[in-house]
Amino acid sequence: MGLRLPDTVTLVEVGLRDGLQSVGHAVSTGTKLRLLQALYAAGVRAMEVTSFVSPAAVPQFTDAEEVARAALALPELRVSALIPNLRGWERARGAGVREVTVVIGATDPFNIANVRMTVDQSLAQLAGIMDAAGAEPGVAVEVGIAVAFGCPYTGHVPLAAVRRIVDRSLELGVASVSLADTIGVATPLDVVRAVTGIRAAYPNLPLSLHLHDTRGMGLANALAALHVGVTTFDGAVGGLGGCPFAPGAAGNVATDDLNNMLVGMGISTGIDQDGLLACGGILRDEVTADLPSHTLRVFLGHTARRGDPNGASAG
Numbered sequence: 001m002g003l004r005l006p007d008t009v010t011l012v013e014v015g016l017r018d019g020l021q022s023v024g025h026a027v028s029t030g031t032k033l034r035l036l037q038a039l040y041a042a043g044v045r046a047m048e049v050t051s052f053v054s055p056a057a058v059p060q061f062t063d064a065e066e067v068a069r070a071a072l073a074l075p076e077l078r079v080s081a082l083i084p085n086l087r088g089w090e091r092a093r094g095a096g097v098r099e100v101t102v103v104i105g106a107t108d109p110f111n112i113a114n115v116r117m118t119v120d121q122s123l124a125q126l127a128g129i130m131d132a133a134g135a136e137p138g139v140a141v142e143v144g145i146a147v148a149f150g151c152p153y154t155g156h157v158p159l160a161a162v163r164r165i166v167d168r169s170l171e172l173g174v175a176s177v178s179l180a181d182t183i184g185v186a187t188p189l190d191v192v193r194a195v196t197g198i199r200a201a202y203p204n205l206p207l208s209l210h211l212h213d214t215r216g217m218g219l220a221n222a223l224a225a226l227h228v229g230v231t232t233f234d235g236a237v238g239g240l241g242g243c244p245f246a247p248g249a250a251g252n253v254a255t256d257d258l259n260n261m262l263v264g265m266g267i268s269t270g271i272d273q274d275g276l277l278a279c280g281g282i283l284r285d286e287v288t289a290d291l292p293s294h295t296l297r298v299f300l301g302h303t304a305r306r307g308d309p310n311g312a313s314a315g
C-alpha cells in the first residue's frame with residue numbers, strides 16, 4: 001500500500017512562543033520582531049506569536065502585547081497566542097488577537113506544574129473563556145492538549161484522558177484541537193492510534209499535531225500523521241524549544257526539517273526553505289547556537305565553509 005499524502009499542509013510556526021519560552025535568557029523584543037518579519041518573508045502565514053501568561057511563570061513574554069500587535073499588522077498572517085486562563089483571553093483580546101490556544105495538560109500532575117490547576121479547573125477556565133469569547137465574531141478558540149502521549153510525572157497517558165478533554169472542549173464549542181507530544185515520547189503508532197481514535201468519534205474535527213523531537217521521532221510521527229489525514233502541524237524554526245515545566249523536554253520538531261520533508265515529497269506549504277534557514281541564522285546570531293534542526297546544520301556548515309551568510313542552502 002502506498003502512502004496517502006495530502007497536496008497541501010499548513011505549518012504553524014511556534015518558535016516565537018514555544019521556542020523562546022525555554023531559552024534561559026530574555027530575548028529582546030527587537031529580536032522577536034526581526035524573527036517575525038523573517039518568518040513572514042519566508043512565507044509563513046500562521047504563527048503562534050506569544051503567550052499571555054503570568055510573567056512570574058514565564059518571564060519571556062512580558063512584551064506579549066507588543067509582539068502580537070506587530071504580527072497583526074502583517075497582511076494575511078493568521079496570528080494566534082497561547083493562553084492558560086480567562087485573564088489570558090482578556091489580555092489577548094485587548095491586543096486584538098482573535099485566535100487563541102488554551103493549553104490544558106492531559107494529566108493533573110503536569111497541568112498543576114504548568115498552570116497550577118487540575119485538568120477540571122482548566123476545563124472550568126475554558127468554559128469561562130468560551131462564555132466570553134465564543135460569541136465574538138471571528139474568534140477561534142483551540143484547545144492544545146499538552147502531554148497527550150506521555151507525561152513526565154505519570155508516564156504513559158491513556159487515550160481516554162485525552163478524549164475526556166476533547167469531549168468537554170467540543171461541548172463548549174471550541175473550533176479545533178491540537179495534540180501535543182510535549183516530552184517527545186510518542187511513536188508513529190501512538191500518533192496513528194490517537195488520531196484515528198479521535199477521528200472515529202469526531203470525523204470533522206480540525207485536529208493538528210504539536211510534536212517535540214526529544215527522541216528524534218518528530219519527522220517519523222509527522223509522516224505517520226500525514227498518512228492518517230492530519231494536515232496541520234506546529235513547528236519551531238531551528239528546532240528551538242522545550243517546556244520549562246516538563247523536565248527534560250527538548251525542542252519542537254524543526255519547521256525547516258518539516259518543510260524540507262514536505263516540499264521534498266511534493267506537498268505544498270507555501271514556505272520558502274531558504275527563507276526559513278535565514279531565520280535560523282537570526283536565531284543563531286541573536287538567541288542561541290543550540291539549534292537541533294538538521295537542515296539548519298547542513299546550511300550553516302555550508303555557509304560557514306563558503307564564508308557567505310547568504311550562500312546557497314543545502315536544504
Ligand code: COA
Nearest residue numbers: 051052053054055057058084085087088103114115116243
Ligand atoms: N497573564 C498575566 N498575569 C496573569 C495571568 C495571565 N494570563 N493569569 C494570572 N496572572 C497574574 C494574576 O493577575 C496575579 O497577579 P498578582 O499577583 O499581581 O495579583 C498572579 O498572576 C497570580 O494569579 P493566579 O491566578 O493565582 O495564578 P497562579 O500563580 O496560580 O498561576 C497561571 C497560574 C496559569 C497564571 C501561571 O501558572 C501561568 O501563567 N502558567 C503558564 C505556563 C506556561 O506558559 N507554560 C508553557 C506553555 S505549555
Ligand code: ZN
Nearest residue numbers: 018180182210
Ligand atoms: Zn511544545
